[in-house]
Amino acid sequence: MPVTETLRPDEAGLSRAADLLRAGELVAFPTETVYGLGGDARSDLAVARIYEAKGRPRFNPLIVHLPDVDAARVLGDFDQRAERLALAFWPGPLTLVLPLRPDTGLSPYVTAELPTVALRVPAHPVASALLRAFGGPLAAPSANPSGRVSPTRAAHVIEGLDGRIAGVVDGGACAVGVESTIIGLDGPAVLLRPGGVPAEAIEAVLGHPLQQGGSTVKPTAPGQLASHYAPGAAVRLTASRPEPGEVWIGFGPGCEDADLSLSATGDLVEAAANLFHLLREADRLAGPDGRIAIAPIPEAGLGRAINDRLRRAAAPRP
Template identity: 75%
Template sequence: MTTTLALPATPEGIARAAALLRDGALVAFPTETVYGLGGDARSDMAVARIFDAKGRPRFNPLIVHLPDLAAARSLAVFDARAEALAAAFWPGPLTLVLPLRADAGLSPLVTAGLDTVALRVPAHPVARDLLRAFGGPLAAPSANPSGRISPTRAGHVTDGLAGRIAAVLDGGPCAVGVESTILGLAGEARLLRPGGLPAEALEAALGGPLATGGDAAKPSAPGQLASHYAPRAPVRLQAGAAGPGEVWLGFGPGPTGLNLSPAGDLVEAAANLFHLLRAADELAGDGGIAVAPVPETGLGRAINDRLRRAAAPRP
């Protein structure tokens, strides 16, 4: 078993993390959304290690993280829509799925053999420093066992992956707290996963509504599996109160207990979602988790997407 190093987000810690990545090892690092499990996206071995560490299905593509738009253009074909969205929302919590360049040089494991690639330029300063120090593209799904709750703190990463990865670069809690919004642009603009950038902002930028939906059995981007982000305890949604043996996870005013945002603030709720799901799971024991209704607007769409997948029947 590997000893997982805890690295501080200092110049020395970032340099050590970059050296490990260049050697083909895996390093978890913070983004503004959740912690990612980074590996060299050009290396078959490094990417295979990501799938192995997470227990992730090989047909599920990975997001490639890059330091800037110029690096992204070297991997994918950008049309006018992609250029405009990248200019407006990068760096930030937006992933674009675009046609893969023939000379991109990525491991085919990253794209699950598809002719498209998912790209993101993160905004977190530690992530950006690491990408610049590494000097290449990093494949980085969320740094947790596949299908389980995504990590928003370094301690969440070690809870699930200690001994399976080389290091965790600790940049503190993630500010956004839900994964990036994924927009497919290899054809009509399609919302593949709601996330940290509200879909309304994308629709305003593109001047029209987005198509939605995809094939959960054949995902073209991460986060499309029907059961995902799952705690061990069963989850009951749209609850008015906790039932016998259930832990309450509230939103806005209501029964006492864990609360995503007592003030009903969707930004606060998104930042707290995965941390409080973990806390509820620990408290639930052999019981379940009852979750209050959350509005289906703005970041609420991303929150509800994660909650529905957390509550879905387990494979």
């Protein structure tokens, strides 16, 4: 089996990562949300390798990561709304789905042959440095087998993809911990996936409420499949107490005897940062055919993103 290299986030490591990417290989790297699985977004072969490594359905489009808004404008058609959101939240955990400009050179596999493209400028310094070292757009879904728990540490990437990708740049734990918020702007502004930027903050910049959108059958953006982010164990939500045999993940006061806690104080930022790591830990504790119970999370701010991931983790498996 090929060996997946673990690379340091220094000049030598980033240079090696960029060389691998130029050769059409796949390299995972940290962003402020989760680790992304990077491949040259202009290469059919590299993008096909992303789908193959993840076992990802090819009708599920990918997010293109870029170093700055100028690079994003080359690929997507920015209107005034997109410009305002980019100014307010880039670099950061926001993805914009925009009309695809003609003759961008992107592989059609990136967009799943849709007339739109998902664009993001990540804030993580290692991601930014790698994008500049590579010198081009990187398609980068989460660096994990499709449908499984997203990776927030390099060890999570190795656990799921060792031997299936060329390398991973180890930049430590991801600070935000849930994927980017996705906003569709090829028509009315639509919330396609809640994430690291609360919908309320986006609505404040736009000056009006977001519509709700997305399809679990034919996604227009990543993270819309009904079953996603799933551990091996069965998941039960809004559990104020565990049932016998369940591993209980608590949140806030009143869960002092929980096996694990997203945040003992009820801090949604802390809970988001801990979510995927603790789902993995609970899965390990539960063991084969185990069960996980999760305390209620408020449906506001980052809680919307956390609950979105948890509902998909608990959904019936295909």
